[in-house]
Amino acid sequence: MSEDKTAEIVLSLEIDDPALADRLATLLGNVAGLRLAAPGEQAAATIVARDPRSMPGDITLTQRELDVLALMAEGGSNKMIARQLGISVHTVKFHVGSLLDKLDATGRTDAVAHAARRGVIEL
Amino acid sequence: MSEDKTAEIVLSLEIDDPALADRLATLLGNVAGLRLAAPGEQAAATIVARDPRSMPGDITLTQRELDVLALMAEGGSNKMIARQLGISVHTVKFHVGSLLDKLDATGRTDAVAHAARRGVIEL
DNA sequence: GCCTTTCCTGGCCACCCGGCCAGTTTCGCA
DNA sequence: TGCGAAACTGGCCGGGTGGCCAGGAAAGGC
DSSP: OOOOTTSOEEEEEEESOHHHHHHHHHHHHTOTTEEEOOTTOOOSEEEEEOOGGGSOSOOOOOHHHHHHHHHHHTTOOHHHHHHHHTSOHHHHHHHHHHHHHHTTOSSHHHHHHHHHHTTSSOO | OOOOTTSOEEEEEEESOHHHHHHHHHHHHTOTTEEEOOTTOOOSEEEEEOOGGGSOSOOOOOHHHHHHHHHHHTTOOHHHHHHHHTSOHHHHHHHHHHHHHHTTOSSHHHHHHHHHHTTSSOO
């Protein structure tokens, strides 16, 4: 493991905004004990800044839709979700339909992926 | 939006390892032009370091399985994936079956969620 | 009161999905 | 030369999924 307390901490950058990335790289380059990762190098930590424009419209989901969505992300079928929530399969389908609509998804897998991307759910 | 070029860059920390978090906070605290975010404050970027122990068993997927998995994460149906890769639906099902097996998933949605959790794919 | 939203339920149906069986080719490795 | 792994294809079928139709009940805003 060779966890040397005096070793440099290697950081990698994942920043959409070029200007911000440049400023950060300049600032961090002059810090003793820190080093930016070479391309492909394994880093101890990553500095992340996603472009907020990639998720402009935020979606309002009802509580029930969030319930269904969470169970979908766990891989639950409509039948299993219905049992979990104590409602009928038809009602689950109804909520799933609303989710596909609101999340602009083509299917439940796409819906979960979209929701995760927008931070609506945590995988 | 007052995007002042001379403003401090606010960073937040999301680091599982307390020791690493401490060292980074100390180092970054002395850098002019940088500031660590107050609790709840909106940060320009986030420093992330997840505990690698949270995903011990790593899975070996073939290249073709990765192809199929990526298209699954985009919400593609078996038919669409088949067209994309220029293979038959049966072959797609074959790879999907392998993926469900290797990822210990009950369905394609579960498979994508598991893969995303383990960092096999990026959403 | 009325009206909107949310939540809930039912039937119907085309299509998709996943699991089972079977087989072929191609490649690298022993 | 044989042998396994990977990739590919087919048929079959039970069950799941998603879209459409229809409706009812409860809560809150006007």
